[in-house]
Amino acid sequence: MTQLKPILSHLDPIIPSSTGKFKPDKFSAYSFHRLRCHPRLAFWSFLSVIFILLFFCFSPPDGGAAAAKRRSLHTSSYTRRMHLDSNWELKARNSARPRSKTGFSVLVTGAAGFVGTHVSLSLKRRGDGVVGLDNFNSYYDPGLKKARKSLLDRAGVYVIEADINDAVLLRKLFETVHFTHVMHLAAQAGVRYAMQNPNSYIHSNVNGFVSLLEACKNATLQPSIVWASSSSVYGLNSKVPFSEKDRTDRPASLYAATKKAGEEIAHTYNHIYGLSITGLRFFTVYGPWGRPDMAYFFFTKDILKGKEIKIFEGADHATVARDFTYVDDVVKGCLAALDTAKKSTGNGGKKKGAAQFRIYNLGNTNPVPVADLVAILEKLLKVKAKKKVLAMPRNGDVLFTHANISLARKELGYRPTTDLETGLKKFVKWYLRYYGSKKKSAW
Numbered sequence: 001m002t003q004l005k006p007i008l009s010h011l012d013p014i015i016p017s018s019t020g021k022f023k024p025d026k027f028s029a030y031s032f033h034r035l036r037c038h039p040r041l042a043f044w045s046f047l048s049v050i051f052i053l054l055f056f057c058f059s060p061p062d063g064g065a066a067a068a069k070r071r072s073l074h075t076s077s078y079t080r081r082m083h084l085d086s087n088w089e090l091k092a093r094n095s096a097r098p099r100s101k102t103g104f105s106v107l108v109t110g111a112a113g114f115v116g117t118h119v120s121l122s123l124k125r126r127g128d129g130v131v132g133l134d135n136f137n138s139y140y141d142p143g144l145k146k147a148r149k150s151l152l153d154r155a156g157v158y159v160i161e162a163d164i165n166d167a168v169l170l171r172k173l174f175e176t177v178h179f180t181h182v183m184h185l186a187a188q189a190g191v192r193y194a195m196q197n198p199n200s201y202i203h204s205n206v207n208g209f210v211s212l213l214e215a216c217k218n219a220t221l222q223p224s225i226v227w228a229s230s231s232s233v234y235g236l237n238s239k240v241p242f243s244e245k246d247r248t249d250r251p252a253s254l255y256a257a258t259k260k261a262g263e264e265i266a267h268t269y270n271h272i273y274g275l276s277i278t279g280l281r282f283f284t285v286y287g288p289w290g291r292p293d294m295a296y297f298f299f300t301k302d303i304l305k306g307k308e309i310k311i312f313e314g315a316d317h318a319t320v321a322r323d324f325t326y327v328d329d330v331v332k333g334c335l336a337a338l339d340t341a342k343k344s345t346g347n348g349g350k351k352k353g354a355a356q357f358r359i360y361n362l363g364n365t366n367p368v369p370v371a372d373l374v375a376i377l378e379k380l381l382k383v384k385a386k387k388k389v390l391a392m393p394r395n396g397d398v399l400f401t402h403a404n405i406s407l408a409r410k411e412l413g414y415r416p417t418t419d420l421e422t423g424l425k426k427f428v429k430w431y432l433r434y435y436g437s438k439k440k441s442a443w
């Protein structure tokens, strides 16, 4: 097994950008004399020094690191993981092997996530080789992510527990396996959580994306990349339906801003290094094995518990609506994007020619008010919800989303077929089975 060295960048000393001028304090003979002349002042100064010394002796040596840890989401160390999994290279090679010569070898980041699990299973089912990567962070119940991983294990998809920011691991992985494609779904999701933990969005959606693109660009045989952007890039736009040609420079949340940044970063890597990159703007994806932080999921949990749910409305009682898109439809769009992706042109960091760059909306084209979503859940759960309608807080939410999917229809053959009621029926069935049998907490 190759020994993987930990990244030590977090231990870099803080070095000022310029040397500046350092003026030592003057402690003149005069002031010393004055100190000696005031015994009470000397006594209190002595006590202060003792107090400061005691503080430094008994405070934890990694105070900064501990504070940083509190700010960041928990992820398990890749080094520990890879040392435990001594056969990881062999497992990754086997898992990446397609059933036929024409099949793909796909690295799926965020494989234990909601969409990542569904995409990995679909690829494996049709005969592609798949290796998953996921950091299993604690943004929501890691138990649910582990349960998804068990599904993947059973399907023969090997999932490496590591973070996309781990450049050493990515380099080793790309040296071990020749991936024809990367399906990049690892991200810090959630619109409202960005106000609580802004750094986690920069960490995953900006730094992590760059780290992954660096590994892809350095690969001897560069993979084609398909990745998840978001409907949230349309931000405060009011013209509907949202088209890929519309402006995307007015994000309403930091989440949206990092996804928009991702689109610009993707363009740069395409332009400089010849990476083939396709961005997919997902519209509020829902379904079985979904994310507990999303409204349809925690509404279900709270309705069943008899807990009050909050339904947001806009100014002057304006309806809040979403173009809810069923996960199976989105997965079809993802696979079609992989199938139609052209090869990257670069090699080992050098561009050899222009490469494909695409962006598509993957929505349902049928926005549904949140109040209607709740009515469908009430019907399916056979429980009346305790509803409280309140003005949408300033939390990054937008009033509505609505996808124009004509480009994806034309170029990917993307045709969503699941309406909200049909999709929620499948979700509720899964939810009751999963939490009913396991008696687990959803959040």
Ligand SMILES: O=C(O)[C@H]1O[C@H](OP(=O)(O)OP(=O)(O)OC[C@H]2O[C@@H](n3ccc(=O)[nH]c3=O)[C@H](O)[C@@H]2O)[C@H](O)[C@@H](O)[C@H]1O
Residues within 6 Å of the ligand: 189, 190, 191, 229, 230, 231, 232, 282, 283, 284, 285, 293, 294, 295, 296, 310, 311, 312, 320, 321, 322, 370, 392, 397, 399
């Ligand atoms: O398309 C996307 O790119 C994003 O989709 C999803 O974001 P959203 O569309 O905001 O979904 P979600 O949180 O389920 O709220 C749904 C509706 O319920 C309303 N809502 C929410 C909470 C609440 O308590 N009450 C309420 O009315 C709320 O106002 C909203 O109208 C993903 O989470 C995000 O990661 C990203 O992928």
